[in-house]
Amino acid sequence: GAVVSQHPSWVICKSGTSVKIECRSLDFQATTMFWYRQFPKQSLMLMATSNEGSKATYEQGVEKDKFLINHASLTLSTLTVTSAHPEDSSFYICSARRQGPRGTQYFGPGTRLLVL
Amino acid sequence: KQEVTQIPAALSVPEGENLVLNCSFTDSAIYNLQWFRQDPGKGLTSLLLIQSSQREQTSGRLNASLDKSSGRSTLYIAASQPGDSATYLCAVNSGGYQKVTFGTGTKLQVIP
Numbered sequence: 001g002a003v004v005s006q007h008p009s010w011v012i013c014k015s016g017t018s019v020k021i022e023c024r025s026l027d028f029q030a031t032t033m034f035w036y037r038q039f040p041k042q043s044l045m046l047m048a049t050s051n052e053g054s055k056a057t058y059e060q061g062v063e064k065d066k067f068l069i070n071h072a073s074l075t076l077s078t079l080t081v082t083s084a085h086p087e088d089s090s091f092y093i094c095s096a097r098r099q100g101p102r103g104t105q106y107f108g109p110g111t112r113l114l115v116l
Numbered sequence: 117k118q119e120v121t122q123i124p125a126a127l128s129v130p131e132g133e134n135l136v137l138n139c140s141f142t143d144s145a146i147y148n149l150q151w152f153r154q155d156p157g158k159g160l161t162s163l164l165l166i167q168s169s170q171r172e173q174t175s176g177r178l179n180a181s182l183d184k185s186s187g188r189s190t191l192y193i194a195a196s197q198p199g200d201s202a203t204y205l206c207a208v209n210s211g212g213y214q215k216v217t218f219g220t221g222t223k224l225q226v227i228p
Contacts, residue, residue: 044218110159
């Protein structure tokens with residue numbers, strides 16, 4: 001089956017620093033990748049959709065300058081949380097989809113971010 | 117805008133019982149619907165995926181049904197076990213950008 005990895009699995013950083021999270025599709029090419037965020041005891045909320053080679057589409061209320069998304073290849077997307085603050089502490093999950101709207105989204109294992 | 121609701125929000129059952137989790141969505145023009153489980157502090161485990169042209173999918177003790185016209189899906193768990201305790205999420209793939217909208221989740225506890 002299709003595998004999506006995320007790195008790192010968890011990260012602790014100081015307030016004001018930037019953190020980069022990688023999402024890779026290991027055995028398939030993903031034309032579209034998605035980034036989600038999950039607050040404690042809440043469901044996953046879509047942050048942005050990224051298509052390879054183009055700018056990401058952000059959901060309403062998500063600061064594009066705060067959460068930088070790059071999708072440089074068909075197997076890699078990165079999310080950079082810039083100038084992180086404690087309120088950015090959350091669980092971030094990516095997913096990758098093969099070509100086509102009916103393509104299944106395969107989810108990564110998630111990255112837990114704690115900003116001190 | 118797609119909205120996905122899951123009922124109940126929490127459920128506690130004794131081991132061995134059969135149970136049904138419900139998921140409803142507002143926009144019936146979907147591509148597919150997926151059920152996941154999430155253990156505390158962990159990522160998502162995909163359970164079942166139903167394409168819009170299908171009415172149900174089965175995997176072991178799990179059976180998921182889809183009624184697109186009424187905007188509903190159910191996840192049936194047979195002979196529940198303590199290891200089934202987790203939060204169950206349904207996710208609907210729909211819209212012009214094929215976005216996945218997650219439900220609010222049902223937290224299941226199976227008591228030994």
